[in-house]
Amino acid sequence: MLNGAQHDSRLEPTEWSHGMYVEPYSERCRGIWHRGEHALIGVSAGNSYFSQDRLARLLAWADKGFAQVDLVYVDTHIDTMLIADGHSPAAAAKSARGTLKDLRRRIRRAVEGAAVAPGRLRVRALTELxxxxxxxxxxxxxxxxxxxxxxxxxxxxxxxxxVIRHRIGGERPATASRLEAGREYVAAEAPLFMDAPAVFGVPSSVTCYHMPTPLQRYLVRPDSAVRAAAGHAHLVVRPPEPVRAAAS
Structure with a gap:
């Protein structure tokens, strides 16, 4: 999903949980996590972090701790951002198809490797929501x-x-077209960070990502004008490294 900032030591203390390091954004987030009702795992297309092995570890962790798990992979506005980077529409569409094909293969193999309990996991593209x-x-x-x-x-x-810096590096300009494409990309994901319980029809939900992001930090702040829903928590969840490279 969203490409975040560097590690933030202001998160709550780390816990070791079923083979993963877990850092809640707040004590409220910790309490919702321990209810174990629903986990949301977001996966970004084109993000090399999400190897088959890391995904399998994350799914196995979620299977042990939650009654329900939704894995949502982002398939929106990929071609739009490529066009903003200077690709032709045809080349952008071809590249997006290849990226998503590779991501779906990694997810499928990770699900098989994690052996999640039947009926507990749903895997969907964001466009399906x-x-x-x-x-x-x-x-x-x-x-x-x-x-x-x-x-x-x-x-x-x-x-x-x-998102733009992650895609193009810090040397190239953030043009108006890149900013607009990036806003569309982030706006499509933002509801999953604000109120996942409402989106997925569950009592409470925990969004799990491997690093802190400015948006999540903002949404859990008690003084923010816009806050995550009362039953929505945010965690940083990461495996101990090193991790094997993704299978091709």
Whole structure:
């Protein structure tokens, strides 16, 4: 999912849990995690961190600690961002198809390797959620907050800048077309960070990512104008390294 900032020592103390290091963003997040009702695992296309082995470890961890697990991989606006980088529409579409094909293969093999209990895991592309009423309701609230809350909009723009830097490096300019494509990408994901319980129809949910992000830090702050839903927690979850390279 979102490409985040470097490790933030202000998170709550690390716990060792079923072979993974876990850092809650707050004590409230820790309490929701220990309910064990639902985990959301977000996977970014084109992000080399998400090897088959890391995904398998994360899924095995979630299977041990949660009644339900949703893995959502981001397949939105990939071609749009490639076009903004200067690719032709045809080349962008071809590259996006290849990227997603590789990601789906890694996810499929990771699911097989993790041996998650039947019926406990759903794997879906983000585009499969876009027309669902629950997602659309949260997206409407997210878009309203982007229009009306300057600090929230600024944090989202910070995330957009990090997505762009991750894609093109720090030497190339963040053009207007790149910024617009990045905003579309982040805005599509933002509902999953704000109110996953509503999107997935669960009592509480924990978003699991391998590093802290500015958006998650903002959403869990008690003084933020826009906050994650009452039953929505955020964790940093990472395996001990080294990890084997992804299977080709």
């Amino acid at each position: 876009l027309d669902e009423p629950r997602y659309r309701s949260v997206r409407a609230r997210t878009d309203q907050a982007l229009r009306e809350e300057p600090e929230f909009a600024a944090v989202v723009d910070q995330m957009v800048g990090e």
